[in-house]
Amino acid sequence: MTTQTVNQPEGTQLALDVVGLSKAFGGTPALRNVDFQLGWGKALALFGHNGAGKSTLIRTLVTLVRPDEGTVTIAGFDRVRQAAQVRSIIGYVGHQSLLYDEMTARENLRFYAKLYGIADADDRIERSLEEVGAISFANRRTRVLSNGMLKRVAIARALLHRPRVLLLDEPETGLDQGGLELLDSVVTAVKQGGASVVMSTHGTERGLALADRVLVLDAGRVSMACAAADTNVGDIQRAVLDAKPSANAKPSTNRTAS
Amino acid sequence: MSNYLRGAMAIYAKDIRLEARTKETVSAVFAFAIIISFIFGFAFDPRPSVVAIVGPGIVWVAYVFTGILGMNRTFALERDRGTLEGLLLAPVGREAVYAGKLLSTATIMIFVEALLFPVFLVLFDLNLFNIWFALIALAATIGFATVGTLFSAIAAHTRAREILLPLLFLPIVLPIIIGAVTSTGAAIDGDGWDGVGKWLQFILAFDAVFLVLSSWAFDFVLEE
Numbered sequence: 313m314t315t316q317t318v319n320q321p322e323g324t325q326l327a328l329d330v331v332g333l334s335k336a337f338g339g340t341p342a343l344r345n346v347d348f349q350l351g352w353g354k355a356l357a358l359f360g361h362n363g364a365g366k367s368t369l370i371r372t373l374v375t376l377v378r379p380d381e382g383t384v385t386i387a388g389f390d391r392v393r394q395a396a397q398v399r400s401i402i403g404y405v406g407h408q409s410l411l412y413d414e415m416t417a418r419e420n421l422r423f424y425a426k427l428y429g430i431a432d433a434d435d436r437i438e439r440s441l442e443e444v445g446a447i448s449f450a451n452r453r454t455r456v457l458s459n460g461m462l463k464r465v466a467i468a469r470a471l472l473h474r475p476r477v478l479l480l481d482e483p484e485t486g487l488d489q490g491g492l493e494l495l496d497s498v499v500t501a502v503k504q505g506g507a508s509v510v511m512s513t514h515g516t517e518r519g520l521a522l523a524d525r526v527l528v529l530d531a532g533r534v535s536m537a538c539a540a541a542d543t544n545v546g547d548i549q550r551a552v553l554d555a556k557p558s559a560n561a562k563p564s565t566n567r568t569a570s
Numbered sequence: 571m572s573n574y575l576r577g578a579m580a581i582y583a584k585d586i587r588l589e590a591r592t593k594e595t596v597s598a599v600f601a602f603a604i605i606i607s608f609i610f611g612f613a614f615d616p617r618p619s620v621v622a623i624v625g626p627g628i629v630w631v632a633y634v635f636t637g638i639l640g641m642n643r644t645f646a647l648e649r650d651r652g653t654l655e656g657l658l659l660a661p662v663g664r665e666a667v668y669a670g671k672l673l674s675t676a677t678i679m680i681f682v683e684a685l686l687f688p689v690f691l692v693l694f695d696l697n698l699f700n701i702w703f704a705l706i707a708l709a710a711t712i713g714f715a716t717v718g719t720l721f722s723a724i725a726a727h728t729r730a731r732e733i734l735l736p737l738l739f740l741p742i743v744l745p746i747i748i749g750a751v752t753s754t755g756a757a758i759d760g761d762g763w764d765g766v767g768k769w770l771q772f773i774l775a776f777d778a779v780f781l782v783l784s785s786w787a788f789d790f791v792l793e794e
Contacts, residue, residue: 376655378793396573400661408652410659412584414591426580427660429573469656 324388327352327477327508328373333382335368335532342368344532346382350525355499355509357523357540359516359552365532366512367407370481373510374404387476400428403475405483409466413455417446417465420454421472428473440468444494459486467498478502480511484518496522516545516552528552574669577662581670582677589678595643599682603636604689611693618695625696626754630747632686633707634714637679638736641718644675645726654726658792668719668788675722676715683707702757702766709773710750716777717742720784723791742780749773 328350335343343365350356358366371377373384375395384391389398411420418437425433441447444464449457454465463486470478483495499509499522513519520526520540528536528551536543536551589595610628614620648654657667690696698707721738725731749769756765 374659376658376793396661396663399659402659404655404659406655408655410653410656412588412653413651414588415584423580423584424656424660426583427577427657427662429576429661 325352326350326385327354327387328356328510329383329385330373331383333369333372333379333384335372335377335380341532343372343379346529346532346534348525348527348534348537350508350510352508353503353506354524355503355511355522356525356527357519358510358512358527358529359514359519359548360512360529360535361552363531364529364552366529367481368532369529370404370406370479370510370512373477374402374479375399400473401476403470403473403478404481405463405466405470405479406481407485409454409462410469411454411462411465414453416451416453417441417457417468418450420465421469424469424472430473436472437468440472441465443471444468444498445490460488460491463487463491464494467495471498471502474507476507478507478509480509480513482512482514484513484515492518516548520545520548573662574666577660577666578669578673580662581657581667582673585670585674586677589674594647595640595678596682599636599640599678600685602639603632603682603686606632606635607686607689607693616694621694621696622755622758625690625694625758626751628694629686629690629696629698629754630710630751633679633683633711634740634743634747636682637711637714637718638739640678640682641675641715641722641739642725642732642735644671644719644722646722646731649726654792664789664792665785667792668723668785671723672715672719672784675719676712679711679715680708683711696758698758700757702762703754705770706750706753706757706766706773709770709777710746713746713773713777713780714739714743716780716784720788720791723788746773746776749776 326349328348330346330348333343333346334341346369348356358369360366368377372379373386373391375391375398379392386398387401391398411417415423418441421437421440422433425437430436441450444467446461446464446468449461454462457465463483467483484492487495496518499511502509511519511522523540526536526538526540526543526548527534528548536548607628614624645654648657658664687698690698718739721735724738725735728734749772753766753769759765
């Protein structure tokens with residue numbers, strides 16, 4: 313995996329700055345007053361049981377969901393007023409591959425390269441396919457690919473434009489052991505390149521090993537927020553299961569400087 | 571090339587490439603148009619005097635209903651495939667997504683409309699190979715696609731999208747349908763600019779107004 317160097321916007325100390333973020337769907341709160349910060353070159357692991365608000369938080373950060381209250385600043389860009397700039401610097405791997413069944417993996421990447429205005433598209437596509445181990449099936453239509461293969465191409469798509477902030481929503485789903493190792497190396501390489509990663513996951517050990525910071529959500533609220541070094545797998549699992557802050561965790565009302 | 575143009579053209583090219591491969595929309599829409607035309611063929615005695623009166627109406631009923639069928643798929647396919655988010659995440663602006671989708675919808679509709687020219691000629695002896703009719707069809711189809719692309723995006727988020735799209739779409743495009751039917755009669759009668767001109771201008775003005783409104787509204791339609 314090659315390391316990507318990220319040009320941090322001048323004067324922007326934080327990759328992500330989330331303040332008082334709230335979102336409700338039809339009167340049902342999905343996020344309640346969420347606060348956190350993340351520095352450059354850091355990874356944040358997002359834990360919580362199903363329905364805790366992990367996907368809504370990530371979808372809000374990537375501009376797919378409009379926040380009701382609060383502010384989100386990504387690399388110095390306001391998520392609401394500067395959504396197009398935010399989109400140009402984020403990479404997203406969600407539950408869907410975002411790939412077209414009737415096109416090959418390579419054609420899909422070529423389409424996204426055009427959308428992102430990537431100048432050296434062909435080189436970048438080949439490098440991305442190589443990095444995720446997808447060269448051997450790059451000319452196959454994606455409808456015949458397995459979930460694991462699709463996920464690899466989806467990761468290549470998300471990395472194609474060299475994002476400054478990579479957001480992964482339960483990225484381990486469908487990946488075999490080789491795929492999981494690839495995912496680890498992607499996150500590590502992105503961090504080493506100076507970009508930041510937000511990853512929601514149910515894999516506590518993997519998440520904790522990759523992360524610099526940890527956030528546990530419970531019913532849309534931050535129930536635990538701390539540095540990864542200050543906690544352990546047991547604490548996080550208890551926080552997820554009990555939906556109560558761990559003894560080692562900082563109170564959710566404290567904003568977590570990275 | 572600007573972000574807007576680059577994004578719109580990439581989406582347009584992708585849609586046309588996918589349609590060329592699958593032919594899903596064109597085949598479904600064309601088959602539906604043939605069925606409608608045959609029903610009208612049996613419902614009316616296709617004598618020249620009758621066709622002169624009902625012919626333009628038949629043409630536009632076939633075009634509008636096949637158009638609705640095609641437009642329903644504009645965003646429904648993206649949503650069903652799970653690829654809509656890929657478009658929304660692109661840094662090209664939502665108006666570029668709208669423009670790309672509008673262009674591909676209009677292209678597919680115009681293609682199907684052209685395929686129906688010989689069908690109308692055979693079934694009703696209705697000769698639509700006429701520059702004035704071509705201009706009316708082009709302007710009206712762009713108007714349909716302008717409104718339909720926006721409403722297709724709204725309807726794609728609902729479970730009752732097949733019902734919702736015509737309910738939203740038809741009342742808005744009624745002025746275009748009236749203009750298109752009236753001016754088609756004039757074009758077939760050989761009235762030229764004198765008969766067609768004011769309606770053509772009216773349809774083009776409608777297109778321009780709704781192009782601006784729909785581009786602006788599109789950003790609000792797609793975000794949750």
